[in-house]
Amino acid sequence: MLNVNELTSLAEELSKASKKGMKIGLVPTMGALHDGHMELIKQARIHAEYVIVSIFINPLQFNQADDFINYPSNLLKDSDKLKNAGVDLLFNPDLKLIYPKKPAVKIDFGNISRNLEGAFRLNHFEGVGLIVMKLFNLIKPDVAFFGLKDLQQYVLIKNLIKEFSYPIKLYGVPTVREENGLALSSRNVHLSPSGLNIASQIYKGLVWAKKNFKTFNTSEALIIQLKKFYHPQDGLTIEYCEILNSNTFKPVKSLQSGGKITLFIAAYVESVRLIDNISLQE
Numbered sequence: 001m002l003n004v005n006e007l008t009s010l011a012e013e014l015s016k017a018s019k020k021g022m023k024i025g026l027v028p029t030m031g032a033l034h035d036g037h038m039e040l041i042k043q044a045r046i047h048a049e050y051v052i053v054s055i056f057i058n059p060l061q062f063n064q065a066d067d068f069i070n071y072p073s074n075l076l077k078d079s080d081k082l083k084n085a086g087v088d089l090l091f092n093p094d095l096k097l098i099y100p101k102k103p104a105v106k107i108d109f110g111n112i113s114r115n116l117e118g119a120f121r122l123n124h125f126e127g128v129g130l131i132v133m134k135l136f137n138l139i140k141p142d143v144a145f146f147g148l149k150d151l152q153q154y155v156l157i158k159n160l161i162k163e164f165s166y167p168i169k170l171y172g173v174p175t176v177r178e179e180n181g182l183a184l185s186s187r188n189v190h191l192s193p194s195g196l197n198i199a200s201q202i203y204k205g206l207v208w209a210k211k212n213f214k215t216f217n218t219s220e221a222l223i224i225q226l227k228k229f230y231h232p233q234d235g236l237t238i239e240y241c242e243i244l245n246s247n248t249f250k251p252v253k254s255l256q257s258g259g260k261i262t263l264f265i266a267a268y269v270e271s272v273r274l275i276d277n278i279s280l281q282e
């Protein structure tokens, strides 16, 4: 595996791969790799002949300085994992390479970026938009892989690809979970064993909601019950819990209306912010 952190060698390697007619796959990450990331890489190896993983902790998508400073990082361990997974190139640029100066351009994804993560993490998606466009422009992948744990992000990237006519096929990879249901996340390393246990309630509530949603007419009624489900769990603070159409990201009022209904949640456990979602359809 090549470890590249500047643009000339990146361009050379990309040119070699495309001369060989290889399909280039990109998996963008912020490192501290876990089995969720590894599943994206596994899919990339299936759908592309030359797999690039980027590791870049993008300051522009953090709305809290502490979260950025404390974001876990372990490049040596990550690099070993990527080698073992058969990745061809690790792109690990430093901050100055990606942002030689503070970007003046802002990416606004419109209405679908206004709620959920867009509402609770100010400017988060602006930052995501910039880094993803940079990576697309520098690497020009044929296929790109994003996790459905960050469903709103996935839909925004899908729109970005369409609106900017990137010739990129996007794959959304289902969420990889611990045995107890907790969605894998780099931030989980900050949780104590008891915190991990508390955090596993998040998905248990989502599964409860999926099982029972047909007995409720409105999203409001379901959310009230779901909050009661979570209430006894000390140490779990819900930030949002909303039911939206996952194409338009508009709130869904009636649960009997059909369409792509998804329940989204963000919660804090031991000051760690965790997100998850579940489709309420069969």
Ligand code: AMP
Residues within 6 Å of the ligand: 028, 029, 030, 031, 035, 036, 037, 039, 040, 145, 146, 147, 148, 149, 150, 173, 174, 175, 176, 177, 183, 184, 185, 186
């Ligand atoms: P991150 O390093 O957290 O920015 O995530 C990089 C990519 O991995 C994003 O596309 C995430 O949606 C995806 N991802 C993160 N956690 C998981 C998971 N548990 N299962 C599947 N994909 C994930």
